[in-house]
Every structure is written in structure tokens, then in C-alpha cells.
Amino acid sequence: MSQESTKKYNIDHLISKRAINRQFIHFNSDNSKRAPEGFLPHPRPLGLAYGRPNPQYYPIKKITIALDEYPFQDSLFSTKKHDEVSFDVLRVADETGSIGLNEAFQYGDLNGLPAFAKFVKQFVEQIHRPSYDNWLTIGTSGASDGMNKAADAIIDSGDIVLLEEFTFTPFVNSVLNAGGIIVPTKLNLSSTDAKFDVAYLSNLLNNWDNLKPEHKKNKPKALYIIPTCQNPTGITHSIEQRKKIYELASVHDFVIIEDDPYGYLALPPFSKPNILEIQRENISVDEFLNNQLIPSYLRFDTEGRVIRLETFSKVFSPGLRLGFIVAHENIIKVIKRNAAIGTRSPSGPSQLILMNVINQKLGGLQGWLEWILKVRLAYVHRRNVLINSLTELRAYQNGYFGILSSEAGMFASIIINFPQGINKIDKLELLNYKLLQHGVTVVLGNKLAVDVEFSKESANFLRLSYAELDNDAELEEAGKRLTTAIEEFFRKDFNY
């Protein structure tokens, strides 16, 4: 659609020199240019070239996988009995898009095994629809690997990267590892209207040399964001904000690194937990795609300046160490060269398990989205249980804390309403000991701040995950312990 603008725009100046200059030489290089006259290769050559063990060397003869039809099948959705759905993985791949054992245990393509790469491409084409043509994808060994490769691809020593002031701070490590410099950008945190502060970003970029004299003439090369169900604040950028932020990227010429581990799990508003009627919160794939899923920044990307990071950790399992990157072909090219030197391809068994579950049993892309919606439904219920428990007791009713976010997949956040003039971070850290005394672990807002000084007045929140505990009773109990501890802390006038 936007070939014209793509052609006009060139992304290469935003790729790091390190990545552009990285060499990859392999002894398997083409020397056909020097072929003698009349050379005709044999049509069926026999290979003595490579150290790829014949599949018969691998001890695995068969793998059978049995699936749950629902997450928490044995407890959460126990109203009816489900059959075990089991299937044998094929030995050799077929046209259904499954991965064969022989393929999974062999060296694989850097992009991912063909069935994986094909699925990912189809997924991006149908779900995210980038607004330019020459994008590509590459498999990663999970989200951290993707983040690190994205940082390496863009950031040279001394380059500036903008981050949301509260974020998934491990990305900071990737930026520093590439020699980059972190500059935070503002979020407005309020339990009634939390959002990304576009005006702050716009002003920062328009007046960069004045506002950041220490970085004069060194404008940001990238903006890292988690624009849907942001971790830890739960903020989701509206479509209008996405358009504006993309325009800023275009005008000020930087890359947007869009990290999106939770976007598919965006939840409806809180309601009283009711496991018997949980199916009312279910939505169809069509409803999900047409009315619920906020478009990726890829949808607004006419110039190839968005790097989208995905992971299967939250919607399938973290142990797979499996994800993918979508970006301009020139960016994927340098990431692929990076992969060639280190990680190579993601794990074959990980791809085998994911893709054969999806293609052999769930029914491809449609079935995969149905599974995601089942996961989402389990989170809806767990969220309802936790939030209900939190808001039932006195601490909430007394206004000691407010709900900052409860619709962001696997996390909720609560703001602690400390009085004016108090050192919020000191008190938050002291409160944490009260929480630990009462037996509940959380993550403190200041721990998720990129620059604690920058965010000292807005770090007074707690990130709560309802992902890990075993059952409703534990979630309820955790909520009670949390509010009881807060109540006690306020009652003791913010002393332990």
C-alpha cells in the first residue's frame, strides 16, 4: 500500500554501526561465479559436506502430547469433564503446517523452522497488517533475546533511548549493554485517567537541546514502549496516541521498539467473581479481532521504523524460550546475522511443541486465537477474585489505596495514597516490610522506575500479579493480607 513512502524512506541510518559492520563468514559460501565453462551440477548430489547428523542418530522415535482443553481444566472450569486430547507428533513434516521430529531435532533455519516461520508471517499479515511491504520476521529465544537483539540492532555507544518512566526494567540492561543512554519519558498515573503523556514527549523532542543540554545534538534514536497493557502501569495507548507518537517518530526520526507480551490478554472491566457465569465474559475471535484488540504500531508504520517484539511466554509458556520479531527487512537482516553468530535458531523441541499443538490440534491460527481467549478468560476470573478481595476490606474503603489498573492481562496495580509531603519511596519500601510480615510479595513502583529521581513523586504504587498463585483461595488470602498490611501501616502513621 505504501510502497511509495517506503521507497522514499531509508531505515539504514537508524541501524547501529556495530550491527551493520558485524561480519558473518561461513565455509558454506557460494563460489559459482568461478565455475568453469560448461559446468553442470549433478541433479541429485550426495552430501558429504555438513555435520548434520542423520535423524536416525536421534534417540527419539515418537512423541505423544496430551492437551488440556482449557487452562485450569481441573479446577477453574471443572463444571464439565473434558476428554484428554492427545496426538502423536509426526516423524516427517507434512502439508498441515506441523513440524516433524526429524526437523525439530535437526539444525534449523535462523528464522525458525518453516512451519513456525510460516505461522508467524501469517499471524502478522492477518492480525497486525503493517502499512508497508518489506517487513520480515525472525524467531527469537524468548522476549529477552528479542529485546537484546533489537537493542543491538539500533543502539551504538552514546545513543539515546527513550523509555516510559516505569517499564520492564530488564530492557535497561539491553540498552546499557549496547552502550546506550536511557532517558525517561512521562506517564500520567492516576486511578481515573492513567495514560502515556504524549504532550511531554512531544515537548521533549521539540526542545531537546534546551531540555537535555547534556545530550545536545544527540536526539533519541529509539523509543521503547509497551503500548498495550503496559508493565507495570497497565496503560494502553489509544489509537489517536499511537498516530501521534508514530508521527513524532517520523518527524524526529527514531525507531519505535514495541514490546507486547500482554496485549492479547487485555481484560474487560472488573466485575464480581462468578465462576459459574464466567463464560459471559467470553468473546468470539471475531469480536476480539474487530473490536477488542488495539492495533499494533505496525499498523501505522509506513516507513519500517517499528520493531515489534512478541513472545509465546505469556500465552503458551515461558519455558519454551520462544518469540519473534517483526521489523523492516534491513533490520531483520542485521538481527539474523547476530543470531547466526550466537543463538542460531530457537529450540527445535520448543517450536515442535508450540506449532504441533497449534496446527495438529487447535486448528491453526483460528484455534490459536481461541486458546488465547481461553487463557484470557482464566485471567478475567483470577483478576476478579483478587480485585474483589482487595476492595472488600477497610483499607480500600478508607481510600488508603486506589486501583491504578486492573485490565492489563496478568497484572493489576494499586496506588498507595500517601499524604502530601511524605517521602513516598521511603514509605513504600517500609510498607513492603509490612507486606512481607503479613506474607504477601509484590513489586514496588520505584523498583520499576527507569530513573527513581525522575519518578519519585509517582512511584507510590504496587504491581500485583495474579498469574502465579495456585487457586482462588490463595488469591483471596493474598488480597486480604495486602489490605490488612496497608491498613495497619496507615493506622501506625506510616511506621512499621
Place this chain on the structure above:
Amino acid sequence: MSQESTKKYNIDHLISKRAINRQFIHFNSDNSKRAPEGFLPHPRPLGLAYGRPNPQYYPIKKITIALDEYPFQDSLFSTKKHDEVSFDVLRVADETGSIGLNEAFQYGDLNGLPAFAKFVKQFVEQIHRPSYDNWLTIGTSGASDGMNKAADAIIDSGDIVLLEEFTFTPFVNSVLNAGGIIVPTKLNLSSTDAKFDVAYLSNLLNNWDNLKPEHKKNKPKALYIIPTCQNPTGITHSIEQRKKIYELASVHDFVIIEDDPYGYLALPPFSKPNILEIQRENISVDEFLNNQLIPSYLRFDTEGRVIRLETFSKVFSPGLRLGFIVAHENIIKVIKRNAAIGTRSPSGPSQLILMNVINQKLGGLQGWLEWILKVRLAYVHRRNVLINSLTELRAYQNGYFGILSSEAGMFASIIINFPQGINKIDKLELLNYKLLQHGVTVVLGNKLAVDVEFSKESANFLRLSYAELDNDAELEEAGKRLTTAIEEFFRKDFNY
């Protein structure tokens, strides 16, 4: 045993500044130093802190794995019928050293899942027995990942790394990626007495400033070697050589990076292929450990200057992307920090499949070594088939080529006996077209040279893998095509 020397020696000056200075900050950091007086944590805290999905979110309910008892069970060792050996993977890990599904699909420790890390430690303790105490191990996402992390840990911009003049050249990419400079060291290639040239190395190191004036005062920081069943030359360092080379490392203060993908597959000398009597070539685990396996450089390492790289690619399957590193604890510490930022832990399903096959079915370490010996036996037969085919025809009998190595696991190498004065590399590349015309692919010696100019007089060899082809008939045919092509090339006076 060598605690005294370990204490005297410090390895830190050999760790790269990049690796030493690399930051890793995580929001999960300990702040117990600021705990208020009287603070007592709850004995059974409930976790709302982390984004670790409860295992009930993962769709996999059960995995059943069926094993071959022998590699090539259906063809190579078909004289008796074997039962299918199948087992269910456990949901939760038990004391047998197996990995549970819940564990494999969850975020895992950077070192590898507990059962994997424990097995690796036990393996190193029993098989390699480093001569100092404070070594550690870490899991990698395969050999390339290990190589890249080892290079990153040691090499800063401008550091010199010595490589065998012919080697697994992808390591060159890792060195260049870390900013290092490659200097080749000599191998003596001869079909009667091929070996690593220790005298050359010793002289090079003793007269570094004179011999390498361009690198004056910049002596090598590391030596990368494949000392057992070297790829591509098949050379194995003798114990005497290992002692001498280690001493050189100690005197000249460099790290030895020992890469060992094929060492467990070292083969007995060639004999006529005889599938019915192949079991005669079998050896017991005791014989293997006591009399066949050449000690790792770890055995001579009193100072913690050896980094050993292993992979499960050649003895289990490459698609696992699974290996490990053994090194001094300070080196493992920086490698772990590197992993924390990027790859994190290796794939859970990969570890699950490997460790449960080993611990649930093969019978632990002993059974694992028995499996390796079965793999070795399959290679013995395949090697016999290929070498027999190569030596049966006129080209070998006329002395057009000689066998450089045929005991190195999955590769054999042959030297092409070009006449004096000919441009060996030009002719080798022309010969390759003749091979491709006849339908056989190989890797040319010059493609595996670190510095083609340095090795132009010794690159006249071909590396032949007998790992990949499907059966004996294909191997025989490949050998025939190869020798027929060589014969034709010599007959045509080294023209196509």
C-alpha cells in the same frame, strides 16, 4: 587438590572489560539491609510479585516419549527386533533427577533447570575432573551460543586470539564480534603423522614481538582449540602435548578455549565394513572412560584458565540448541550476567527431553555413556563404509589422494596429492566443480582456513562427513563419485 595454586592465581585480568563492566539490574533485588528493627518475614508468603504464569495456564497435560534402543534401529542394527521404549514425562519433578512438565514450561534458572545443572556438574566431576576446585558450569543454547559467550567473556577490542590454522571457522565470527584479532597457529598435516605443531606455538609465543611486530606488546589473550577429533583435520592432542600447551598458557598467561563437540565419538582405526560383526567394535563404558577418552584440558587446569565448551548436538540432536560451559567461577559469573540480558536459560522442553531420556530411561550417567557408545558404533560402521568405498578405486590406489584422518567422530579428511608447484587452492576449487558435476558435496580445506594465505600450501584437503546420508548405499555411492571425480581430474591434468 590444587587449592594453593588456585589461590595464588587470579583469572580476572583475563576477563574482558566489557564482560566485567556489564550491568545487570533486576527489580527483584534484595533490600533486606534496610529492614526495620524487629522485622520478621511471614513463613509462607503468597506471591503477587512475578509474571510467572501458573503451570495450569500451559496447555500441555502430558508428554509421552518413545525411544529407539539403537540409532539406526530399523536399518543398521536390524538383526534383532527391539521393543519401543516409551515413558510419560512427570508433571512435577521427582528425586530421580527427572524434569517435570511444570518446571520445563516455567521460567528456568540461568544455569539450566536443577536436574540439568546437577547432571552437568556430576558429568564434569566424574568424566573431566578439573584440577582446581572453584569451577562452575552454565547451560547454553547450543555450541554457537557457548562460543559466542566465551569470546565475549575474554576478548576486548584489539585482543589477540590464536586459532588452529584450520578450524571450525564460525568461531572467527565470534572473535570479530567481540573486537578480537585472529592469528593462526600451525598444524602439521600429513597422512602419516598429522598433529598440532607445539614447537611452532612455543616459538611464536617466545618471540612474539619479533615474529608479530604488528602486534608488538599485545600477546595473545586466548587460544581456541578443538583438541580431540579436531574439525576439520581430525587431529587429537596427545597428553604430552596437552601438558606442554597448558604450560605455555600458564607461562604466557592466556586462556584456553577448549571446544569439544566430537571428542566422545573418537573411533578405532578403519576396518572393512561388516555389519554382522560390528559389535566387535563396541567397548564398555569402563574401557571408554579408562583407556579411550583423552582427558580434557580441564584435567591439567590448576589455575582456572580453561573454558570448556560442550554441546548435545552431536551425541543427542542439534535441534535441542543445548550445551554447557565449564570454567572458573569468575568467568561463569560474567557469562551468567550476559545470559541474563539475552538468552536467559536454554529451552525448557529441550532440557526436559534430554534429561528425562537420560534419567527416566537410559539410567543416568552410565546409561548416557552407553548411548554415546551406541552412537559411536553407528559412526564406526558408516566410516568403514565410506573409507572402504574411497580406497577401493583407482584414484586412491594411484596415490591421487591420501587419508588424512578417519578416526574423528563424524568427519574424515583426505589430502589431494597435487604435484609440486601447482596452485593448490585454485586447483582444489576447480576440483570441487568436478565433484559437483559427479554429484558429491564436500567442504574444501581452504574454506576452513583461518588465513588462506598462511595455509595456502596445506589447504589441499577435503572434509567428508559421513553423518548425514541416509544409508550405506548412499555412502558407498558418494565414495565412488568422489574417487571417480578425482581420477578424472587427474587424468585431465587438473583441468575441468
